[in-house]
Amino acid sequence: MKDSDIHHWLTLLLQDDPEAFRVVYEKTADHIYRTVYYLATNKSEVNDIVSEIYISMLHALPKYDHNRPFRAWLNGLIINQVNHWNRKGWQRLRLFTRNKQLQITPNWKKPDEIAIEAEQKNNILQLVNGLSAKLREVIVLRYYQDCSFEEIASTLEIPLGTAKSRHHEAIKKLRNRTVNSQFFKEAFHHVD
Structure with a gap:
């Protein structure tokens, strides 16, 4: 989603163009849904949160500064x-469920490779899930959204x-938890 692609539609949306909302929705929906899913603690409420985001967007749009990056x-x-x-x-964040739904596995992988990879991702996501909300937000924005600092x-x-x-604190905690994780101890034990 490039700013140049969406600014025209945002201007039309401010003028109550019904087509503009459809286009803005199509350009932003995937980004919003995925980000909300990774950050929300109660996955059953994702659709409600997304709806609230679009309502907020419509209310805040007149104040949006077109000189500021739209994505930010x-x-x-x-x-x-x-x-x-x-x-x-709400409950604690569960990234694994969303990752499992989004995971696209190439057909050429063997079932045991898929199982090992899924277990590794599950363990990593559980470690991320254990971070505080402030640290988790930075990790999601940095590694999922590819945001700069x-x-x-x-x-x-x-x-x-x-x-x-x-970011440094989150990586440090993840590194310490990885070293202390039973899964990773077993994985390194089997490598020897």
Whole structure:
């Protein structure tokens, strides 16, 4: 989703063009759904959160600064809305379920390779799931959304140094948990 592709449609959307909403929805839906799914703690509420994001977008659109990257602005809306829902006491994040639904496995892999890969991903996602919301947000934005530290800082409305330190802290915790994880101890034991 490039800013140049969507700015025209955002302008038309402000003028109540019904076609514009359809186009903006088509250009943003996948990004919004996937990001919400990874950040939301209650997966059954993803559709409700996404609906709220589109309502927020329509209300906030007149204030959107076209000089600011649209993706960063949209990620800010997503983060704010997900945090709003998470504050209501939802369950802990379960990334594995979404990853399993999104996983596309090449046909040439053997079943045992697929099983091992799925188990590894499950263990990694469980480790990410164990991070605090602040650290998890940085990891999802950095590695799932491929955001730069500047984009992460802008999206989360935190200083650049804070984004980097949260990333460093998250990686450090993941590394420590990986070393201490029973799965990884067994995996390295079998390699010897």
